[in-house]
Amino acid sequence: MRTAYHEQLSGLGVRLAEMCGLAANALDDATRALLEADLSLAEQVIASHEQIAVMSRQAEETALRLLALQQPVAGDLRRLVCAIHIGADIERMGALAVHVARISRLRHPDCALPDDVRASFTEMGAGAVQLARTAREVLLSSDPEKASRMHKLDDAVDAEHRHLFTLLMDHNWQDGVCSAVDVALLGRYYERFADHAVEIGRRVVFEATGGMPSTKQLA
Template identity: 45%
Template structure:
């Protein structure tokens, strides 16, 4: 049987995995809100980010309690340090989903996404979801090999990000400056979201091996 201390460490992991689920759902719904110009869904993403923040507060509180009552060593110590870092990354991913939803809300009932860029945004949303899902499963399983794969998936996001820029800067871009700004910011939000997912996976590598991937 696990003792109370290890149960608390497990519960910390569970909370982080739950955070990955919430921010996956956030970016998924934000992408749909953006593509469908769905105001209600956008509002829903914005208001529900509070759940992510609440969970992060719980993670922080658990960490303080664990540290105050125990003297964690070795891998448990790294667990506490990395939990804080993973929580910070995941909380930020929730914010980035909110930023995407806010662009959808700002342009409603119009769409911020010109027809020819819809498929790129769909793909960026899918990669974001895939990255955070994999990150969540790495947190749960502590599987270093899977964690190291995320960097590779993130390259696909970077390629799509560059593709977005090429479209805005192409000679046949006909939508003017305002949609270009929206697309610039949206592209950046997805790219940052993916970066944070990679960082979560890198924290898993650090947790298990004691050193960060180069």
């Protein structure tokens, strides 16, 4: 009985890692759709979110069932409560990828991104996707050291996000208000996606050590 329980617990971790991989792929595709004004790819990102949402609900149900049936304490209890938070973080990441895809769809056949900011979004996209893939690995390995290093990658995303705002706030911005609004919101979506991935890393550290590393400043 106890063995079956531990299998279910580790199965839950594997399932969350899988969801995290799907969220990474969703943002990767959404970024490509954004850069290339690829409508069908954008539609695909939007349609495939349901899978992450369903998996997130299933993960929470599994966690609740294990809490009810096994009444875990200490480490296992912490792990289940973390799993509940992580499921919510991943679902949000998927929703943010959908937001990116929706802006591509809205502006199609035009590209939502002016040339000046393409490099920024290529960078932020790569960084945010890499953070989600690292979160996926960390969920599988439970490696608190790797989790702690995620901050560095997030700092790079934040730096690019700040750079984007200097471009937007520059008096030489030539691409009009509509485009600036899209770019500002898109920047926010990437930043939040990255923050959720970092939050997953923090929770894995919490699971492994029982101590929660300090939170980011109110992203």
